Amino acid sequence: MAASVIERFRELVVDESDPFYFDHPLDHVPGMLLFSGMLDLAVRADAARSRGRRAGRVVAGLDFTRFCELDRGTTLSCRPVPGRNRAWTVTARQGVREVCAGSIAFAEGAGVADGAAPANGESRTGAPPGAARRPAAIPPSRHAPAPLVHRHRPENILVGEPVRHGRGTVEAAVLRRPGEEPDDWRPVRIVEAGRQFATMLEHSHHGRPMDARLLWVSLRMDVPFRLDRSVPLMLRWPVARVAGPRSRCAVTLADASTGAGLGTLTYEAYAVDPERYERTRSS
Template structure:
């Protein structure tokens, strides 16, 4: 693919009955739907540019400066980064405003595992995870849950199992599933009192505006690998919070990747100011 080529397409209408991307009543287009569309666009463009070489890892960084509205057409774009690489600049635009922008890059092989290893635990000794409370991950449908109930490991870490949503491909974990599980894990840590479920103690009626999202995860991971997310406790003062989580093999504790999410806890008035009208 020539470096000057730009691929674009219109975001299709949001299907509010879709069980994976839509887990609660919507007043704007979900950020995960934008990520999924941008990743798909970059995958198709990269396949042509790299002559079909299969990606082993995906590294991405996205920002969400404005809300994405239902009433406006959304254009997704993907531009190759100049040079010998597999990197792409991506954006979602409504009118002339970017509602999501960043980069997506692919590596030829899996490379080294990311993140520190945890304690090895035989898979047979691991009990089935209990589901996290639905409301704490901002979902209304139990079938949307992708994280188990959090477990504190001593004073320094919180872990939660990654759950397989119904109807998804069981042969492999996709990056979209992993990123959504990480988002739910980060939301889970926001709420609760005195660490019962969450670590930041945000009230349930607060709105969370997700800002930067950073990830370095396997592009296609075997579905038989049991996954967990691990957060080293690190609280930030004020309305901003950050969850830097390690993606790990639950049977060995070995690190497989990393995910980082930042969010702002805001009231309804500030949330309304993020709309792109």
Template structure:
């Protein structure tokens, strides 16, 4: 199929009454809405390119370079990466300037893998995990207003080894499968929570999301209990970075990885950034 046929473009409509993506009043288009939009565009294009083959995993690397404004038109674009692959470049633009750009790739199979750097010692299986409590994390710690939009449980520290939190399902969502959007939003909330609870950020700090790296199952059975595991390892530098493992809470098996980068700013610096 010619590339010109499977290039996709779309102008999303931002529904400010959406109770999930617009949890509270915002002065810009949320990054999760951009991620959801470019992912959906890539899924549709990939279905045409792969003749309907169902994806097993999805990997993405996205950078958020500018604020996406509510009062301007936004165009989402998706183009195939040449070669025998299921990979796509994606972007969101306003007035010809990119506000989000990167790549999304799909694979056919969905093996349960332990992400690099956190594998169990050779010859030893990772022991089954104790499922963390399912009580919702504090709304203030995850920057949510509606409790039904809190997708992580209260964090639990496993000795000196890791901090874990259960992944929670929002009411009314498909109970048959976990979606990448749910998993990425849960990971974003987990990273936000850690900034406050582990790194001492004040609750009024604004976190400006600047990048996402992920490799997770595309459609995971909804009966699998999930947890997020952070190995208590902070990367030095001006940015806040959280790299977490997505795991099966009943077995401890690694299912994927999520990494987020953000700048933490106070209200004054946030306003300067918005006006620049």
């Protein structure tokens, strides 16, 4: 195996004029940009290692260990996990300091409903094992309020207004950006939609103040690597109480027309007030 396949490095490109990753002024590199860069590096390395076999799913676990600063370079690295697999260890460093690390793995097979069952014991439909799959009503397509998802540009809001079904679940549509060319659903778009959904729930269902800052600390995901653009998507969250400053939001990615579960996304974050955030940044 060539050395370039054994281990790969890349400098993360940080363009503060990018309207998607820098939707509004930030004092750090956003976690979504780190995820996007590491995923792209792993995809390119895997293409060489797997000899072009198409990935059906992507499974990842990432921990964001410290702020990624804007005033210094960020090096991404990707190394294969030993064995007969398509798994990669990924890291983002600024100098000797690690800012994000984890793993990204690819699996073959159909990209719509194949893959491992969710780790929380649910079936792929988001229901308890053995429960009948219920058809889903497609949630309203009107986008969620910008303050609830911490976005400024309307075109960057990727989730619809939430719909609660009794005491059981909250659902929201995954939206496309207005005027964008039709394209297959990709992991970065799905992960950002899930992040916005989790952020919205912090305010609308957990009572976090609107000025609270959510510091992303981990991402766990098992989603299709690529989905046909004709599949309408929604996110489903089983209502659960969150106590304390650290939140955990586990959601199911589903086909909005059938209710069939397609994957899972889990986010963990700390909610801090503006004063604590400033103390954290100045320490």
